[in-house]
Amino acid sequence: MASLTAHPSEALSGTLQVPGDKSISHRALMLGTLAVGRTSISGLLEGEDVLNTAAAMRALGAEITRDVDGLWQVWGRGVGGLREPDDVLDFGNSGTGARLAMGLVAGQAINAVFTGDASLRRRPMARIMRPLEQMGVRFVAREGGRLPLTVSGPQALMPVTYRLPVASAQVKSAILLAGIAAPGKTTVVEPEPTRDHSERILRHFGAAVEVGDGEDGRHVILTGEAELTAAPVNIPADPSSAAFPLVAALLLPGSEITLPAVGMNPLRTGLFRTLREMGAELEEENARREAGEPVADLRVRAGRLQAVTVPAERAPSMIDEYPILAVAAACAEGTTRLEGLAELRVKESDRLAAMARGLQACGVEVEEGRDSLAIHGCGGRPPGGATIEADLDHRIAMSFLVMGLCAERAVSVDDAGPINTSFPGFTEAMGGLGAGLRGDGTT
Numbered sequence: 004m005a006s007l008t009a010h011p012s013e014a015l016s017g018t019l020q021v022p023g024d025k026s027i028s029h030r031a032l033m034l035g036t037l038a039v040g041r042t043s044i045s046g047l048l049e050g051e052d053v054l055n056t057a058a059a060m061r062a063l064g065a066e067i068t069r070d071v072d073g074l075w076q077v078w079g080r081g082v083g084g085l086r087e088p089d090d091v092l093d094f095g096n097s098g099t100g101a102r103l104a105m106g107l108v109a110g111q112a113i114n115a116v117f118t119g120d121a122s123l124r125r126r127p128m129a130r131i132m133r134p135l136e137q138m139g140v141r142f143v144a145r146e147g148g149r150l151p152l153t154v155s156g157p158q159a160l161m162p163v164t165y166r167l168p169v170a171s172a173q174v175k176s177a178i179l180l181a182g183i184a185a186p187g188k189t190t191v192v193e194p195e196p197t198r199d200h201s202e203r204i205l206r207h208f209g210a211a212v213e214v215g216d217g218e219d220g221r222h223v224i225l226t227g228e229a230e231l232t233a234a235p236v237n238i239p240a241d242p243s244s245a246a247f248p249l250v251a252a253l254l255l256p257g258s259e260i261t262l263p264a265v266g267m268n269p270l271r272t273g274l275f276r277t278l279r280e281m282g283a284e285l286e287e288e289n290a291r292r293e294a295g296e297p298v299a300d301l302r303v304r305a306g307r308l309q310a311v312t313v314p315a316e317r318a319p320s321m322i323d324e325y326p327i328l329a330v331a332a333a334c335a336e337g338t339t340r341l342e343g344l345a346e347l348r349v350k351e352s353d354r355l356a357a358m359a360r361g362l363q364a365c366g367v368e369v370e371e372g373r374d375s376l377a378i379h380g381c382g383g384r385p386p387g388g389a390t391i392e393a394d395l396d397h398r399i400a401m402s403f404l405v406m407g408l409c410a411e412r413a414v415s416v417d418d419a420g421p422i423n424t425s426f427p428g429f430t431e432a433m434g435g436l437g438a439g440l441r442g443d444g445t446t
C-alpha cells in the first residue's frame with residue numbers, strides 16, 4: 004500500500020488535460036466488441052477499470068490494440084458472435100465494467116464467470132440479476148448476489164419492460180446491452196433520469212433508441228436484434244475526474260485553471276450546478292459535440308463558497324461527486340445539507356460513512372444521517388492533520404488529498420493505489436498545476 008500526503012498549497016494555475024470519461028470508455032469498448040467492423044477510439048481512459056474491461060472484451064473474442072499515439076482500435080465480433088471466455092473475467096474495482104458486461108454476456112449463448120477485487124466482491128449484483136433473469140438469463144452467485152458469479156446466456160433471450168427500483172445507469176445499461184440481442188422492444192422505465200451515455204452511444208453505433216416521458220418516469224425503448232456498425236468515438240475528459248482539480252482551484256485563493264474538453268452531459272453536471280449555487284465562478288468556453296456528447300473547456304477561478312442544500316433529486320447527476328463536494332462544503336461558509344445519498348453506501352466503499360469519518364478526523368463538524376449528510380463549513384481552511392483510510396475507494400482518496408491542499412495541516416491517505424482506476428497520473432497532473440502531493444513510500 005503506497006500512502007500519499009497532500010500539503011497545504013498556494014494558488015493553482017495552468018491548463019490540465021483531464022483523462023477520458025470512464026463511463027463512456029467502458030461503453031465504447033463494449034459497443035465496439037458488439038459491432039461489425041473496426042471502431043477507433045481516441046481519448047480512451049487508460050485507467051485500471053477500463054483496462055480490465057478491455058481485457059474482458061478480448062477474452063470474449065474482440066481484437067483490441069493500442070497504437071503508439073494512444074488511439075485504440077476494436078475489431079468487433081457482431082451481436083451474438085462472442086465466444087465463451089476460457090478463464091474468469093476479473094473486473095478489478097469496477098462496478099460499471101462488471102455490471103454492463105453482465106448485460107453484454109446475457110445476449111450470447113455462453114457461460115462466463117465474473118469476479119473483482121475485495122471492494123467489488125462486496126457490492127450488490129442482485130439489482131442486475133433480477134431484470135436479466137426476467138429476460139431468461141441464469142445466474143449462480145454468492146449469498147446476497149455477490150461476486151464471484153456465473154452468467155449463463157439463454158439460446159433465446161426475451162425482451163422486458165423493467166422499472167428501475169433504484170436510480171442506476173448501470174442497471175439501465177445492462178438491460179439495454181442485453182436487449183440488443185433480444186427480439187422486439189426492450190423498455191427501461193427510470194423514475195429519475197440517470198446518465199444517458201448508453202442511449203447516446205447505442206444511437207451512434209446505429210441502434211434505434213427512443214426516449215419519452217411517461218407518468219411513471221422516463222421510458223427508454225430499444226429496438227432489439229440491432230445490427231451495430233463500428234463508428235469512431237472521441238471520448239471527452241471525465242467531469243467526475245475534472246471535479247478534483249476544479250474544487251482545489253476554487254478553494255485555493257488566487258487560483259485560475261483551464262480544463263479543456265470536459266464532458267458536459269446535463270445528466271452528469273449536477274456538481275457544477277451546485278458549485279455555481281455556492282457562488283463558484285465556472286466558465287464554459289468552446290461548447291461543441293463529440294460522438295453525440297456535449298463538451299466544453301472549463302475555466303475556473305478561486306472564490307468564496309456559501310453553504311447550500313442539495314436536493315435528493317439531483318443525486319443521479321452528481322452521484323460520484325459527493326465526496327469532493329463534501330470537501331468544498333467543509334471550506335464553505337455555513338451548513339451544507341446533502342440529501343438522497345443512500346446509493347453512496349454501496350459504491351467502492353460506504354462513501355457516506357467514509358466522508359463523515361474523514362471530515363471529522365480533519366476537524367470538520369458533521370452529522371451523518373441514514374441517507375443524508377450535514378457539513379458545518381469552516382469558512383476557510385479546515386484544520387486537517389489526519390490520515391485517512393481509502394478503503395479501496397479512488398474518490399475518497401482523491402477527495403481527502405484535495406482536502407490536504409486546502410487545509411491548515413497536511414492530510415495523508417493510507418493507500419493511493421485505487422486512484423489509478425479512474426485518474427492515472429493524478430499526482431503529476433495536480434503537480435503540474437502547482438499542488439504538492441508527496442508519496443511516503445510503502446507502508
Ligand SMILES: O=C(O)C1=C[C@@H](OP(=O)(O)O)[C@@H](O)[C@H](O)C1
Binds near residue numbers: 026099173174323
Ligand atoms: O453507468 C455508469 O457508467 C455509472 C453509473 C453510476 O453508478 P450507478 O448506476 O450504480 O448509480 C456511477 O456511480 C458509476 O461511477 C458509473
Ligand SMILES: C=C(OP(=O)(O)O)C(=O)O
Binds near residue numbers: 099351425
Ligand atoms: C462508483 C464508481 O465506479 P464503479 O461503480 O464503476 O465502480 C465511481 O467511479 O465513483
